[in-house]
Amino acid sequence: TQLLEQSPQFLSIQEGENLTVYCNSSSVFSSLQWYRQEPGEGPVLLVTVVTGGEVKKLKRLTFQFGDARKDSSLHITAAQPGDTGLYLCAGLDTGRRALTFGSGTRLQVQP
Amino acid sequence: DTGVSQDPRHKITKRGQNVTFRCDPISEHNRLYWYRQTLGQGPEFLTYFQNEAQLEKSRLLSDRFSAERPKGSFSTLEIQRTEQGDSAMYLCASSPKTGYGETQYFGPGTRLLVL
Numbered sequence A: 001t002q003l004l005e006q007s008p009q010f011l012s013i014q015e016g017e018n019l020t021v022y023c024n025s026s027s028v029f030s031s032l033q034w035y036r037q038e039p040g041e042g043p044v045l046l047v048t049v050v051t052g053g054e055v056k057k058l059k060r061l062t063f064q065f066g067d068a069r070k071d072s073s074l075h076i077t078a079a080q081p082g083d084t085g086l087y088l089c090a091g092l093d094t095g096r097r098a099l100t101f102g103s104g105t106r107l108q109v110q111p
Numbered sequence B: 001d002t003g004v005s006q007d008p009r010h011k012i013t014k015r016g017q018n019v020t021f022r023c024d025p026i027s028e029h030n031r032l033y034w035y036r037q038t039l040g041q042g043p044e045f046l047t048y049f050q051n052e053a054q055l056e057k058s059r060l061l062s063d064r065f066s067a068e069r070p071k072g073s074f075s076t077l078e079i080q081r082t083e084q085g086d087s088a089m090y091l092c093a094s095s096p097k098t099g100y101g102e103t104q105y106f107g108p109g110t111r112l113l114v115l
Helices: none
Strands: A005-007 A010-013 A019-022 A031-039 A044-049 A055-058 A061-064 A071-076 A086-094 A100-101 A105-110 B005-007 B008-011 B019-024 B029-035 B044-050 B053-056 B063-067 B075-079 B088-095 B110-114
Touching: A005 A010, A005 A086, A010 A019, A019 A086, A019 A105, A031 A071, A044 A055, A044 B063, A061 B029, A071 A086, A100 B044, B008 B075, B019 B110, B029 B053, B029 B075, B075 B088
Parallel strands: A010 A105, B008 B110
Antiparallel strands: A005 A019, A019 A071, A031 A044, A031 A086, A055 A061, A061 A071, A086 A100, A086 A105, B005 B019, B019 B075, B029 B044, B029 B088, B044 B053, B063 B075, B088 B110
16 A cells, blocks of 8 residues: 655744645655645645656745655745645556545644 | 536434435546545545446445446445444545546535534
């Protein structure tokens, strides 16, 4: 069974600070997706990365897929209160359709 | 552009009752997934359909759970003889047959509370 470990589990920072969230596994994934989830709602897709070493930017968010496609990171620059939420990484195993999710990083950005 | 929709959004039931949830995927998405999410955890895969065929089921899907997608469009998830441990958020997702990284798009979920 593939596992994805996210760190940190909780993060409380001040507005304007930078942060990085990590998603690690011992297994290789064919692709990896990052979602943000608000309380009581479903996960909303932020980005999909497919190629080892791939870097994608979404405004102040930068996503990187590890060279070996076993890990990923999410970096937020100058965090804002609107970034508050649960960040989930999810990997897709080659040959399967089920996403394996990490347990999430709960981010709170204080104004 | 409509996303994945789920109904109902919330369901409270008594232990032992049956419940049924519905999911309408993004139109023309032929793949549909069900996940379950408990408090403080990431979603866990339950089952997957390609068109009307149920191609994969998790060991989490006990014999009290059944899912259908009769016409390859909407899907239903039924839980029979509910137990308190079934309390969770049930999430549906869909994806197109071909696409970048086979991205899955999630609905808002159905939150189930079994009393």
